[in-house]
Amino acid sequence: MNSDPSTQPSIIIGGGISGLSAAYYLAKRGLPSILIDNGKKLGGVIQTDTVADCLLEGGPDSFLAAKPEAMALITELGLAGDVIGSNDHQRSTWILKKGRMIPLPEGLMMMVPTRIWPTIKSPLLSWSTKIKMGFELLRSPRPNAPDRSVGDFVEDHYGREAVEYLAEPLLSGVYGGDPYKLSVESVLPRFAEMESTYGSLTKGTLAGLAKAPKREGSTLFKTLKNGLGSLVDAIEKAIAPHCQTLRDEALAVSMEGDEYLVQLAGKTLRTRHLIIATPAWATAKLLAGLDPAISKLLSQIGYSSSMTVGVIYDRKDVPQKFNSFGFLIPKTERRHLVACTFVDQKFNHRVPENRLLLRCFLGGAGNEAILDWDESAIKQAVLDDIDTLLGLKAKPIAIEISRWPRSMAQYEVGHKKVIQELQDRLKDYPLLFLAGNGYLGIGIPDCIRSGKESANRFQI
Numbered sequence: 001m002n003s004d005p006s007t008q009p010s011i012i013i014g015g016g017i018s019g020l021s022a023a024y025y026l027a028k029r030g031l032p033s034i035l036i037d038n039g040k041k042l043g044g045v046i047q048t049d050t051v052a053d054c055l056l057e058g059g060p061d062s063f064l065a066a067k068p069e070a071m072a073l074i075t076e077l078g079l080a081g082d083v084i085g086s087n088d089h090q091r092s093t094w095i096l097k098k099g100r101m102i103p104l105p106e107g108l109m110m111m112v113p114t115r116i117w118p119t120i121k122s123p124l125l126s127w128s129t130k131i132k133m134g135f136e137l138l139r140s141p142r143p144n145a146p147d148r149s150v151g152d153f154v155e156d157h158y159g160r161e162a163v164e165y166l167a168e169p170l171l172s173g174v175y176g177g178d179p180y181k182l183s184v185e186s187v188l189p190r191f192a193e194m195e196s197t198y199g200s201l202t203k204g205t206l207a208g209l210a211k212a213p214k215r216e217g218s219t220l221f222k223t224l225k226n227g228l229g230s231l232v233d234a235i236e237k238a239i240a241p242h243c244q245t246l247r248d249e250a251l252a253v254s255m256e257g258d259e260y261l262v263q264l265a266g267k268t269l270r271t272r273h274l275i276i277a278t279p280a281w282a283t284a285k286l287l288a289g290l291d292p293a294i295s296k297l298l299s300q301i302g303y304s305s306s307m308t309v310g311v312i313y314d315r316k317d318v319p320q321k322f323n324s325f326g327f328l329i330p331k332t333e334r335r336h337l338v339a340c341t342f343v344d345q346k347f348n349h350r351v352p353e354n355r356l357l358l359r360c361f362l363g364g365a366g367n368e369a370i371l372d373w374d375e376s377a378i379k380q381a382v383l384d385d386i387d388t389l390l391g392l393k394a395k396p397i398a399i400e401i402s403r404w405p406r407s408m409a410q411y412e413v414g415h416k417k418v419i420q421e422l423q424d425r426l427k428d429y430p431l432l433f434l435a436g437n438g439y440l441g442i443g444i445p446d447c448i449r450s451g452k453e454s455a456n457r458f459q460i
């Protein structure tokens, strides 16, 4: 292989959105790369399909509009005209409590109540929780508090019921994690800052709202009309002139002089600039021989497994109208479903008039065994829950299962310390970068940022 550093291709292992973003930002500078991915398609957990005329997202379905990196990339790729927002004007989400669907009270921001009357009226929370929420306003600032679990943190502010019926279900779709293990510093850093500055989360959130510029028509989530898969397609097209894609599994990484050797079955590739954009547990395996200490740190970053099940009905078989984005099911309610989206309500352009699409979310910490069930058992469990919870007995015209084993990083208490140690140890390895959802953000914009930084820190 060419060993002239100015023309020797960078190597990227992992072709999810993190690795693809790295390839894109290298290609943008005219730099060559080789992208190695062992999935069936590029995109990692981003997989869009059309089933029974519905656009179905098997993995993520949108991204947080507040983080700029996804919009910036989409705009560069010429897809800005395809961006749509969630239909927030009709946004209401239900929570299952003792078998009843109860709307989240208006003004609730994550688990923070910002409007008194809707919170008081809501049957979702008991009087003792509401009183605790009122007294929470009187807390004094708590600077330099140690990292704690999200569960302990929310319980301290608003009580245990707020963990069970707000924090746990609201976070389950993002992390699929146990709130008593997830780190507040890493998962809800803004809340940790508010506690430090204001004491009260309610006071901090209200102060933030007062300062924030009013943005008419802005939505919390954005996505692409033709699905997030169209972002993957556009990146593939943009990188093609500069990037060679290998559909292969990287087996190990070692070093010779200032070059990294990437071992594939039957061949070895060399590069000075290596980006590993695989889940942290896979990166741990790749680096086990090169640096056991780095590998050990990486294996401390846990991952949970999740699954989405798209259930499509013919509208004429379903008398019910669901005027909601969907519902969340607290673990304590003990169902198979963790959450469900009424896709036609959340986004336009996904579901034709004559169809109903329910996107169900299952698995997550403590419920991962369901990923190993066979297809018919999973379908039956989902349909039983839909029948019990929504009274929907119709036979669907299609059911699509997407399993995502070890896909959602768990930022547990102490995560920041692990990342700091990793960064320190990586200083011994020039031009080796780690990107992906295991480190500094799990959402699509965070992953794009990690890929972009890994590409842009490479100076020849």
Ligand SMILES: Cc1cc2nc3c(=O)[nH]c(=O)nc-3n(C[C@H](O)[C@H](O)[C@H](O)COP(=O)(O)OP(=O)(O)OC[C@H]3O[C@@H](n4cnc5c(N)ncnc54)[C@H](O)[C@@H]3O)c2cc1C
Pocket (backbone or CB within 6 Å): 013, 014, 015, 016, 017, 018, 019, 036, 037, 038, 039, 042, 043, 044, 045, 046, 058, 059, 060, 061, 062, 063, 064, 248, 249, 250, 251, 277, 278, 279, 282, 306, 307, 308, 404, 407, 408, 435, 436, 437, 438, 442, 443, 444, 445, 447
């Ligand atoms: C079900 C689900 C729903 C989600 N919903 C949202 C959402 O709505 N919004 C949002 O912002 N985020 C969401 N997320 C999170 C977000 O989608 C992911 O964190 C992000 O897409 C991860 O991208 P990645 O490139 O880091 O990793 P991945 O997508 O996991 O890609 C890693 C790639 O590396 C490859 N690979 C692994 N090992 C090797 C190897 N040894 N050799 C070669 N290739 C290898 C894999 O095949 C894979 O293609 C969701 C995640 C899941 C699982």
